[in-house]
Amino acid sequence: MKKQLFVKGMRHGIPIMLGYLSVSFGFGVLCIQLNISILAAVGISVTNLTSAGQVAGVEIIAAGGSLIEMILCQLVINLRYSLMSLSLSQKLDPSFNLMHRLFVAYGVTDEIFAVASSQPEPLKPAYMYGLILTPFLGWSTGTLLGAVAGDIMPASVTAALSLMLYGMFIAIIIPPAKKNHKVLFVILIAAALSVVMHYLLPMITGGFAIIIAGVIASVAGALLFPVAVEERGEAAE
Amino acid sequence: MSIVIYIAVMAVTTYLIRMIPFAAVRGKIKSRFINSVLYYIPFAVLSAMTFPAIFYATGDTVSSVVGTVIALVLAYFNLPLIVVALSSSAGAFVTMLIMGII
Numbered sequence: 001m002k003k004q005l006f007v008k009g010m011r012h013g014i015p016i017m018l019g020y021l022s023v024s025f026g027f028g029v030l031c032i033q034l035n036i037s038i039l040a041a042v043g044i045s046v047t048n049l050t051s052a053g054q055v056a057g058v059e060i061i062a063a064g065g066s067l068i069e070m071i072l073c074q075l076v077i078n079l080r081y082s083l084m085s086l087s088l089s090q091k092l093d094p095s096f097n098l099m100h101r102l103f104v105a106y107g108v109t110d111e112i113f114a115v116a117s118s119q120p121e122p123l124k125p126a127y128m129y130g131l132i133l134t135p136f137l138g139w140s141t142g143t144l145l146g147a148v149a150g151d152i153m154p155a156s157v158t159a160a161l162s163l164m165l166y167g168m169f170i171a172i173i174i175p176p177a178k179k180n181h182k183v184l185f186v187i188l189i190a191a192a193l194s195v196v197m198h199y200l201l202p203m204i205t206g207g208f209a210i211i212i213a214g215v216i217a218s219v220a221g222a223l224l225f226p227v228a229v230e231e232r233g234e235a236a237e
Numbered sequence: 238m239s240i241v242i243y244i245a246v247m248a249v250t251t252y253l254i255r256m257i258p259f260a261a262v263r264g265k266i267k268s269r270f271i272n273s274v275l276y277y278i279p280f281a282v283l284s285a286m287t288f289p290a291i292f293y294a295t296g297d298t299v300s301s302v303v304g305t306v307i308a309l310v311l312a313y314f315n316l317p318l319i320v321v322a323l324s325s326s327a328g329a330f331v332t333m334l335i336m337g338i339i
Contacts, residue, residue: 022322023318026322036240037240040244043244047247048247050251052282053251056282059290060243064238067246070243070247074247074250074251074254076278076282077282079254079275080275081254082254083272086258088259089258098260102260105255105256106252106255108255108259156330157330159296159333160329160330161326162294162326163291163295163301163304164322166287166294166305166325167308167318167321167322167323168318168322169283169284169286170291170305170308171311171312173284174309175313175315176280177280183277186277187280187281188284190285191288193285194284195289198289199289210285210286213281214281214282215281218277218281221277222270222271222274222276227272227276227277228269
């Protein structure tokens with residue numbers, strides 16, 4: 001029974017794994033571009049399992065930023081996971097003891113959350129372990145392949161491929177912005193603030209610029225266009 | 238500073254953000270304002286991370302901007318993530334070839 005649930009979870013994780021392979025490949029290439037070793041790139045992916053946070057993290061590392069900057073930046077970028085964890089905690093089967101909670105918390109990502117929360121029945125530990133395992137394998141393998149490719153390919157190819165991740169970010173934010181003008185507003189404010197800080201206020205380092213632009217744009221959006229709780233489900237990347 | 242320290246700090250912060258509500262908190266967030274901020278944060282953060290970094294990601298402005306425009310146009314037509322990402326890179330690569338940078 002447990003084994004069946006575990007396999008079911010793994011199966012549900014396969015589409016996520018395929019998506020993660022390509023995103024993490026881009027992350028691996030970016031690491032090499034930023035002079036971060038293959039081992040460190042894979043180490044970051046294995047211990048963090050998150051896309052945006054890792055990109056901001058390696059940019060801070062490459063720029064020699066402070067640890068405070070690192071902590072605040074991860075906090076802002078990954079704050080949404082708190083809400084997802086909170087929401088999932090309401091859906092757990094009684095067999096989920098504290099130890100299982102401590103392990104499964106590691107694997108709360110946008111996509112895993114989306115699949116887990118769409119399950120009709122309460123979540124059991126075996127299912128969650130399976131659902132985390134396949135995406136984890138995709139994420140770490142993709143990073144390794146990207147970093148190795150970045151290392152052996154000519155610098156010009158690596159340079160071109162370093163656009164991949166940003167291209168994917170654009171592909172994530174543009175379609176919802178097209179349908180929803182509130183989202184478009186927030187995206188434009190964030191981009192404008194980030195551009196202004198980069199070119200006019202260079203003393204604000206990359207991580208802090210992301211925090212400031214991200215928080216101001218989201219708070220402005222929340223004040224001007226508050227969303228109903230039901231709409232939140234659409235936020236999944 | 239050693240990269241191991243950076244990675245450890247990054248991993249512990251990210252883990253605690255996920256773990257604390259999962260293990261400890263009960264009940265749902267009711268504040269509409271906080272829910273709205275949490276709804277917008279992923280979009281705002283991705284946008285702030287992409288711009289202006291994408292304008293110089295290849296190390297050269299012209300090819301980066303060509304890649305950016307390709308990504309924006311293809312994303313506007315809802316093409317899959319991987320198609321947008323690879324086309325953007327390919328466009329930048331061809332631009333660098335044409336300009337004789339590589």
